[in-house]
Structure formats: C-alpha cells, structure tokens
Amino acid sequence: MRIVRTIHEIEYARxxxxxxxxxxxxxxxxxxxxxxxxxxxxxENTTVVASIFVNPTQFGPNEDLERYPRNLxxxxxMLEAAGVDMVFTPTASEMYPPGxxxxxxxxxxxxxxxxxxSRPNHFRGVATxxxxxxxxxxxxxxxxxxxxxxxxxxxxRMVRDLNLPVKLRVRPTVREADGLAMSSRNSYLDPATRxxxxxxxxxxxxxxxxxEAQPTSNPAAVMQAMAExxxxxxxAHLDYAEVRDAETFLPLERLQAPRSSCSPSxxxxxx
Ligand code: AMP
Numbered sequence: 001m002r003i004v005r006t007i008h009e010i011e012y013a014r015x016x017x018x019x020x021x022x023x024x025x026x027x028x029x030x031x032x033x034x035x036x037x038x039x040x041x042x043x044e045n046t047t048v049v050a051s052i053f054v055n056p057t058q059f060g061p062n063e064d065l066e067r068y069p070r071n072l073x074x075x076x077x078m079l080e081a082a083g084v085d086m087v088f089t090p091t092a093s094e095m096y097p098p099g100x101x102x103x104x105x106x107x108x109x110x111x112x113x114x115x116x117x118s119r120p121n122h123f124r125g126v127a128t129x130x131x132x133x134x135x136x137x138x139x140x141x142x143x144x145x146x147x148x149x150x151x152x153x154x155x156x157r158m159v160r161d162l163n164l165p166v167k168l169r170v171r172p173t174v175r176e177a178d179g180l181a182m183s184s185r186n187s188y189l190d191p192a193t194r195x196x197x198x199x200x201x202x203x204x205x206x207x208x209x210x211x212e213a214q215p216t217s218n219p220a221a222v223m224q225a226m227a228e229x230x231x232x233x234x235x236a237h238l239d240y241a242e243v244r245d246a247e248t249f250l251p252l253e254r255l256q257a258p259r260s261s262c263s264p265s266x267x268x269x270x271x
Pocket of ligand 1: 025026027028032036037143144145146147148174184
C-alpha cells in the first residue's frame, strides 16, 4: 500500500493506473463503518484509493477540528488489511494553499435545514473537498455511508449539477450491537452518555414502526413517535427528528415510497 501526501505524487500515481478506480473519502480514526466502504470498493475496482483528511473547511469556528480523534498508524494498518492500494493523506496547506479562494457552494433547501441549519458552512466545506478529491484522483466510483444522509444528497446533487463523471455508491449504516451508529466521534462519549446514546436508534425504529402501522399516514405521526422516544432519555437533547425527501430534503406532505429504485433512499438497489 502506497502512502501519498502531496498532490504532485497523486498526479504521478494516477498516470500509472489502469482499470476502474474506487475512492473512499474519510476523515480517519477508522471503524467498521469505514471498512464496509473499503470492502465494497475493493470488490468493484482495480485500484482502491482511500483519503484520510480532517477537512478544516467543513468545521465551524466553535466545532471540534482540533480535538477530532486521529490515529494514523492504526488507520494505516486497517487500510492495509482491507486491501486498499493507496492512501492519500495531505496536510491542510496542501489542500488549501495560501490564497485559496474558490469554493463549491450548495444552496437552497438541501443545505438550509438539518445539519446545515446548525452548521452554516459545513456542506460548502464538504462539497469543496469532495470535488477536489474527485479532480485529483479521478475515480470511476466513490463510496459514501448512508449514515450521513444529507451529505449524500448534497454530493449526489453536486455530481448531477456539475456533470461529474463519477458514480456514487452508498453503503448502509454499520451499527454497534446495541444499535448506535459507528462514528469516529463516539470516542467523545463518556460511559454514561455512551449508555444513553442508543436512544437515537430506538427513536428511528419507533419512527419506522409508526410508518409501518399506517404507511399512508401524515409524516407528523412518525416525527412525533421519534421525538417521544428521545424525550424519555434525560441526557438527550433533540436538535431535530424530521421526515424529509431524501433527494431534496424538503418536508413531505405524505409518506411515500422512493421515487425511483436509484433514489438516495434506495441507494443499494442502484446498479
Ligand atoms: P468520516 O470519516 O466520518 O467523514 O466518514 C467517511 C465515510 O464513511 C462517509 O461516507 C461516512 O458516511 C461513512 N461512514 C461513517 N460512519 C459509518 C457507518 N457507521 N456506517 C457506514 N458508513 C459510515
């Protein structure tokens, strides 16, 4: 496995690849959720490239950029074991040199709510770094986790809007035994908070049950079912529990099946 830190090295490596290339962008501190992306990429491509980059432009001024968990040595072992061919792990100044000016700015309903409401420039940073990685590595396929549903919608829209020649592949959320979605940030949780955290999964399941009980119902019943479960946990403070269209993130008047078998809510059915 090659470890590459500069854009110059990536450009040289790229000229030597033949066959399809799969890219898995990450911020490192890898876990089994990331591993499922590497495994799928390995099965589908000749060359698999992972990036490890804690992207400063997607963090707000009061967010956790400095303390975001990092362990490159452990990550490299995991990547090697997963059969990844190349790891791109640039510095911030390699990706954003002095004078950097040009950003991708997603706009409208897709980024004005959900994560975008509490993190104003988050999706601008995500779209910018993902476009830069697509340009540098020029993959045929790129792999993302369903856990970050709004991120998928933003990147799907960017690929469509900018006619990018890459196919997005989305993998289901990998969870701990008690249902908590695996996340690098779970390392922040103290034992009491960690014990309370699966309430989020329980709320999602309650939302699903409310939907299945009355599949044509108003989404309000599903949102209420989720909010009621979170309210039972004194340590939990709910930012939002909403039902949204998976592509536009607009509110839904009625619950409905995905528009097509390749919509973001049915990603795994996409060929
Ligand atoms: P991150 O390193 O947190 O930026 O995540 C890198 C990629 O891994 C993103 O596409 C995430 O959606 C995906 N990912 C993170 N956690 C999980 C998980 N528990 N299951 C599946 N994919 C995940």
